[in-house]
Amino acid sequence: MSKNRELTVAQREAIYLGKMQGRSLNQLAHEIGCSKACARKWWRVGRKHGLEGLRKTRAITASTARLLSRFDSQVAERALYWKQQHPRRGPTSILLDLTKDESLSGMRLPKRTQLAAYFKQVCPELLAERKARPPAPPRAREVHELWQIDSKENLQLQDGIIATVFDVREPVACIWLGLFAHATQTKKAWRKLTLSETQNDLRQVFALYGLPRGIQTDREHLYGRPANEAFPTLFTLWLVALGITHQFSRPSQPTDQPQVERGHRTWNDYLTTPALLPNLVSLQANLDEARHAHNAELPSRARDCNGRPPLEAHPEVNYVWRPYHPAVEPELFSLDRVDQFLAQFTWQYKVTSIGQVAIHDHVYYVGTANGGVRVDVRFDPTDRHFVFSDAKNGAVLKRWPARGLDAATIMNLPFPVPELDRPVQLSFPM
Numbered sequence: 001m002s003k004n005r006e007l008t009v010a011q012r013e014a015i016y017l018g019k020m021q022g023r024s025l026n027q028l029a030h031e032i033g034c035s036k037a038c039a040r041k042w043w044r045v046g047r048k049h050g051l052e053g054l055r056k057t058r059a060i061t062a063s064t065a066r067l068l069s070r071f072d073s074q075v076a077e078r079a080l081y082w083k084q085q086h087p088r089r090g091p092t093s094i095l096l097d098l099t100k101d102e103s104l105s106g107m108r109l110p111k112r113t114q115l116a117a118y119f120k121q122v123c124p125e126l127l128a129e130r131k132a133r134p135p136a137p138p139r140a141r142e143v144h145e146l147w148q149i150d151s152k153e154n155l156q157l158q159d160g161i162i163a164t165v166f167d168v169r170e171p172v173a174c175i176w177l178g179l180f181a182h183a184t185q186t187k188k189a190w191r192k193l194t195l196s197e198t199q200n201d202l203r204q205v206f207a208l209y210g211l212p213r214g215i216q217t218d219r220e221h222l223y224g225r226p227a228n229e230a231f232p233t234l235f236t237l238w239l240v241a242l243g244i245t246h247q248f249s250r251p252s253q254p255t256d257q258p259q260v261e262r263g264h265r266t267w268n269d270y271l272t273t274p275a276l277l278p279n280l281v282s283l284q285a286n287l288d289e290a291r292h293a294h295n296a297e298l299p300s301r302a303r304d305c306n307g308r309p310p311l312e313a314h315p316e317v318n319y320v321w322r323p324y325h326p327a328v329e330p331e332l333f334s335l336d337r338v339d340q341f342l343a344q345f346t347w348q349y350k351v352t353s354i355g356q357v358a359i360h361d362h363v364y365y366v367g368t369a370n371g372g373v374r375v376d377v378r379f380d381p382t383d384r385h386f387v388f389s390d391a392k393n394g395a396v397l398k399r400w401p402a403r404g405l406d407a408a409t410i411m412n413l414p415f416p417v418p419e420l421d422r423p424v425q426l427s428f429p430m
Contacts, residue, residue: 075109199235209320212244366388
């Protein structure tokens with residue numbers, strides 16, 4: 001058989017079944033009379049789609065004739081050659097390779113879309129699989145159901161200070177709950193907001209509006225990732241302990257929380273002076289003015305506001321669902337919530353060559369004999385221990401008391417909490 005002839009369905013199946021039985025592609029290619037590359041292609045198609053996929057695949061010769069019939073036959077040959085040489089390159093890059101190919105000088109070349117269709121028919125095994133984008137997180141339907149928070153960084157001030165503005169947004173009511181300016185200047189450049197700064201800003205908002213049902217963030221280092229992907233940060237555990245759900249946006253998808261993202265531009269446009277603001281105090285004053293005007297004075301173009309200021313359209317934003325005061329945070333804080341939350345998940349780590357696993361800033365010794373081994377780590381709430389097990393066979397290797405997960409560390413309070421001899425009256429302006 002000519003090695004350029006299209007294989008029959010039976011021959012494709014013979015390659016797939018033969019390889020499944022342990023025979024080499026060289027043997028199978030020799031028996032069938034095709035190239036090793038051809039045998040490898042149909043083995044990969046069968047491995048991915050099974051026998052049904054081999055039977056449904058359309059004949060390549062006919063498809064090729066239709067797709068590139070208006071071009072010199074050498075164009076198709078060279079296109080396939082460049083794709084095989086550089087499988088990760090897309091049709092746009094391969095088209096650039098064809099324009100530089102001296103053997104095709106003066107020949108008319110196909111469009112990018114024609115090349116894409118050609119590769120899909122001729123060499124589907126060389127195409128990168130497109131991963132489905134994860135679904136967007138659910139959006140809030142009621143006030144205080146899900147706040148959005150984010151930071152606008154690297155703001156230059158006249159006195160040379162670099163500032164960051166922390167933004168807390170109520171998306172349903174279209175209201176700014178808080179805008180906080182921080183000096184983030186360092187000797188060399190600027191820094192991210194710390195856990196303490198973020199918690200303290202939110203505490204001020206909690207004191208005015210109560211605890212929300214949930215808070216949505218992006219995947220900044222401070223916020224971390226969902227607990228089913230990585231061990232949760234102290235920020236996540238703090239929210240959990242207060243009975244607040246931590247919802248994450250998808251990776252690189254700022255449109256998952258458009259209200260807070262668009263809000264950055266809104267308050268920045270409102271700042272009264274076109275020149276750089278003189279200092280941090282002036283920046284905070286301007287932010288306070290912008291927040292008040294947006295919430296209480298300016299007509300809103302939001303659909304349910306009907307041209308009214310957001311506070312007038314949504315007076316329910318002042319209804320406190322779960323009252324909060326910093327002095328009683330230890331009473332609202334539940335370490336049992338943290339324990340039950342952590343007990344739901346298993347995390348995988350690779351043991352270092354010296355037998356260690358690092359969780360947060362704490363190192364746990366699993367043994368040098370387990371160096372390089374992947375271990376599953378779970379949290380046992382009965383005694384607050386981490387359990388380290390071999391990821392392959394499930395054998396328990398070590399149990400260590402969890403460190404850094406106590407209430408004081410998670411709350412990270414910047415001031416001594418007074419001992420209360422009487423209940424604190426939690427009252428808020430309506």
